[in-house]
Amino acid sequence: MTAATKLLDEMCHLTAQSLTQMDTSEHFKLIKLLGEGSYGKVMLAVHKKRGTPMALKFFPRESTSLFSFLREYNLSLSFCTHPSLTRALGIVYSTPSHYIFAQQASLFGDLYDVIIPEVGVEENCCQRVVSQLCGALSHLHSLGFVHRDLKPENVFLCDSACRWVKLGDFGMVKAKGTRIPEVWYSSPYCTPEAEMARGNEDSWSGNNDDNCCFNHDREKKKRVWVFVEPSTDSWALGVLTYAMLTGSHPWAETASDCHAYLKYQEWFDQANGPKDELDVWMDPHTENTKDVTDLHEAGQKGCPPVAPQFACFTELACSFFQSLLNPRPQLRGRPEDALSYLGGDWIIEKERVRLEEERNKSSRKGAFRCMKEMEGRGER
Known part of the structure; x- marks a missing residue:
C-alpha cells in the first residue's frame, strides 16, 4: 500500500465525522441531467449565490456505502491533480x-x-486524446491507484474539438495489489486473463447454461481471486x-471462442512468439526482465499477416496496439x-481517404437535419 492509498483511507474516516446534511434546492439550481448509471446520477447545477456551474453527483443512500462514496470524493478532491482528471x-x-458531492462540470458531453x-x-484528434489519457492514467498509477473503468462514456470533453478531455468516474478505482474476485464480462474492454473467471458467480454472463449438470455448474461458480494491476488500464486504453x-x-x-479475437x-503470437502460460499466470508481483520493445522488433523479422481488423493501420499503429x-x-x-x-501516421492512406469521405457525408447529413429542424420551427 502506497502513502497515497493510506492517506486516502484516513481522509475518508475524517470526512465521515464532518459530513453535514443540506437541502440541495436551497443552495443550487439544477439545470439538466448530465449522466446516469448504476451508481446514481450527475446533474448540471449552478450555485445560487456565486453563479458557479458545477456537476452534482448523486448517490442513493440505500444502495451506496458511506465509505465508498467518501473514497470516490476524497480521491477526486485530493489526488486527481492532473489536468486530464476530473x-x-x-x-x-x-x-x-442521497450522498452528494460537487465536481468540475464538462459541458460538452463525453x-x-x-x-x-x-x-x-480524426486521427490527430485521437492522438490528442490518447496523449492526455496516458498522462491521466500514469498519474493515477504513480500514486498506486488503478482506474479499472476506462471507456468512452467516462472521458469527458472540455471543448467541442476534444482539445482538452478529462477522465472521470472513479467508483471502480482500487489500490494496486488489492486482492479482489476476478470478474469476466462480455465486452471488448474485458482483459483476456479475466476469462478464467468466466461463468463464476461474479461474472455478468455464463450462468444460464441449462445443459450443465448441477455439479459442473456449482464448480463454475467458484470465485477466482486476483490482484489489481495497472495492466488492466493499458488494455482498456488500447481498445478505446x-x-x-x-x-x-x-x-x-475477449474470449477463446470469439473469432475476431x-x-x-x-497474429500477435506469430509476431511475438508463442504464448508462455507462465508469463500469463505468474504472480503479479514477480519481476519480469523481458522488454516489450524487443518483442515487437523480433516480430517484424517474420512479417506475419496482420489480423484483418488491424489491416487499415500503419506499422507504427500496429506496434502501439500490440504493446x-x-x-x-x-x-x-x-x-x-x-x-x-x-x-506519426496511424492509418494507411487509402483508409484515411475513405474515412474522410464518410466523415464528410456524416457532417452533411447532420447539417441537413439541423436545417430541416430550423425550418420546422420557423413554420410553427
Whole structure:
C-alpha cells in the first residue's frame, strides 16, 4: 500500500465525522441531467449565490456505502491533480435520500458522443486524446491507484474539438495489489486473463447454461481471486483507441471462442512468439526482465499477416496496439510507454481517404437535419 492509498483511507474516516446534511434546492439550481448509471446520477447545477456551474453527483443512500462514496470524493478532491482528471470541488453533503458531492462540470458531453459509428474521429484528434489519457492514467498509477473503468462514456470533453478531455468516474478505482474476485464480462474492454473467471458467480454472463449438470455448474461458480494491476488500464486504453480510430471495436468480447479475437491472438503470437502460460499466470508481483520493445522488433523479422481488423493501420499503429493489447498482462505496455508511438501516421492512406469521405457525408447529413429542424420551427 502506497502513502497515497493510506492517506486516502484516513481522509475518508475524517470526512465521515464532518459530513453535514443540506437541502440541495436551497443552495443550487439544477439545470439538466448530465449522466446516469448504476451508481446514481450527475446533474448540471449552478450555485445560487456565486453563479458557479458545477456537476452534482448523486448517490442513493440505500444502495451506496458511506465509505465508498467518501473514497470516490476524497480521491477526486485530493489526488486527481492532473489536468486530464476530473476533480471534486470541496462540496460534500447528504440528504435523507442521497450522498452528494460537487465536481468540475464538462459541458460538452463525453467521448462516446463524438465517435461516429464505423468512422470514429480524426486521427490527430485521437492522438490528442490518447496523449492526455496516458498522462491521466500514469498519474493515477504513480500514486498506486488503478482506474479499472476506462471507456468512452467516462472521458469527458472540455471543448467541442476534444482539445482538452478529462477522465472521470472513479467508483471502480482500487489500490494496486488489492486482492479482489476476478470478474469476466462480455465486452471488448474485458482483459483476456479475466476469462478464467468466466461463468463464476461474479461474472455478468455464463450462468444460464441449462445443459450443465448441477455439479459442473456449482464448480463454475467458484470465485477466482486476483490482484489489481495497472495492466488492466493499458488494455482498456488500447481498445478505446481502436474505437476512436474506427468507430467500432476490434472484437465483441475477449474470449477463446470469439473469432475476431482469435485472429488477433494468432497474429500477435506469430509476431511475438508463442504464448508462455507462465508469463500469463505468474504472480503479479514477480519481476519480469523481458522488454516489450524487443518483442515487437523480433516480430517484424517474420512479417506475419496482420489480423484483418488491424489491416487499415500503419506499422507504427500496429506496434502501439500490440504493446497495449498484449495478452500477457506482465508484458503489457504502460500508458507512459504508449506516448512514444504518438506523432506519426496511424492509418494507411487509402483508409484515411475513405474515412474522410464518410466523415464528410456524416457532417452533411447532420447539417441537413439541423436545417430541416430550423425550418420546422420557423413554420410553427
